[in-house]
Amino acid sequence: MRVRQTRQVPNVLGGVAGWLWLAVIIVPIYYIVLTSLRPQSAYYTENPLTWPGEPTLDAYRLVLENNFLLYLANSVIVTVVSVALILAVSLMASYYLVRSATRLSRGTLRLVLLGIAIPIQATIIPVYYLIVQLGLYDRLVALILPSVAFAIPISVLIIVNFVRDIPGELFESMRVDGAGDWRMLLTLVLPLARPALVTVGIYDALNVWNGFLFPLILTQSSEVRVLPLSLWTYQGQFSVNVPAVLAAVTLSAVPVLAAYIVGRRQLVSGLTAGFGK
């Protein structure tokens, strides 16, 4: 005879596994922060998971004195310019692709969607050749151009799916009122597609922000270095000063952490953009 249970038996196994995974996640992050506060000499003597005997911000000072803010600024410039360009050209393209029912537009859409499956890594050699030929090697614009290009397919896909839901009557009534293409784009499509633009913007921003391969191949001087690459070069520069390297790692995560605190929902939806059902 089954007794009706008002509460399910607690899921002990799931709970234990959940806490175990938490340890796997937290220990490395705890280690980063702790080590970045440890004096360099103590790094070789103290237990890495105990609070430093004499916590110090020396490592942070050292990183900030070694162009960290310049690298941060470069990352911000590349990310902001790239995302602005991606959103502008993708929105225009999406408007055309949805509202123009010609064979040309259908073919164009198919071509762009094919681009989702192109792996960036595999095209890096021709991209490098192209950038060198255009005389753009070792400049920030060398990072922006390919970043924009590779973000367009997924961005167009997401925005198209959104613009498609705008009722056709709205376009027709505006057309009757004599609105041109630009006005429709700016006063109708843009406001209605805003949620999609936010999602796409965050998704692309994260990808550009974390990008490592383009900077590695397309830039070399420290004037145009971006954050992810700077972590790698700091590692060479401060080779024995692990606290300094990990201070740079900590600082590099701060902007994303700030974004997470400001808009957790948007950030999470942006992260998984385009992969939902």
Added chain:
Amino acid sequence: MSATQRTGAATRRTGPPFWMAVPALAFFGLFALVPLIGVVVLSFMSWDGLGTPAWAGLDSWRATLADPVTRQAMWLTAVFVVGSFLIQAPVSLLLGVFMAGRHRYRALLSVLYFLPLLFSSAAIGITFKALLDPNFGLSRAFGTQLLARNWLGSPDLALYTVMFVVGWAFIPFHSLLYQAGVRQIPAALYEAATLDGAGRVKQFFYVTLPQLRYTIVTSSTLMLVGSLTYFDLVFVLTAGGPGNATRILPLDMYLRGFRSYEMGQASAIAVILVAVGLTLSLVLNRVSGAGRMESQQAGL
């Protein structure tokens, strides 16, 4: 397509002009499509990365495919792709289901589980290099010899260590996908299953898993194609070493092209990556596409 009805008197052009799409096409064409074609062309050239590429026919292909280093890279890539999938897929699925549940601690846990996503691949690679240092890393915290192995420095362990770190970096993202998937499953299905006397395990296998099939396909595609072409983290962690123990194909391509200045051979490897990646995507899409037309609400 929500186009206006094509009647006899319909205006010729209902939509916006083609030039609206031109900027996007120009970017995409020049910096994504042209390079895609370019990499195929370059694989038949010989180029040192500095001078002018010269026609070389099948030389690069022959040299690459005959090279034991590339052959080993193919094997390592297969191990890396399959191994990464076997680590990431089950853990992400179970975590996603766990995070979607209602529980006192789960909201807090979900926030903490998210933390690895704040770090770039370069940051994660550098962190684990310090953490896994056999002399000054984590092993000293526990004072056991068990952990004091040279995780990244020994040819037998390095690839598995890299897989673990890549898992650490990517499982949070995939568990978010699964969490979102689980949250979309109608509660009525679970209520019905409970009334039928199905326990937690049965509910997982008969309700949760079948309902998650699209999430599983999406996540698996991203995992498989992603680890096939994955570069950043492996490059920072091991740069392909020790020896060539973690020299998976994308690294083989990079080292051959930008360290040995054999751009033709590197391009041949890139073509292989594109071909395998596209095939994988298409096959997985086919597999899932067959079911995509079915109702999500089966059984309701």
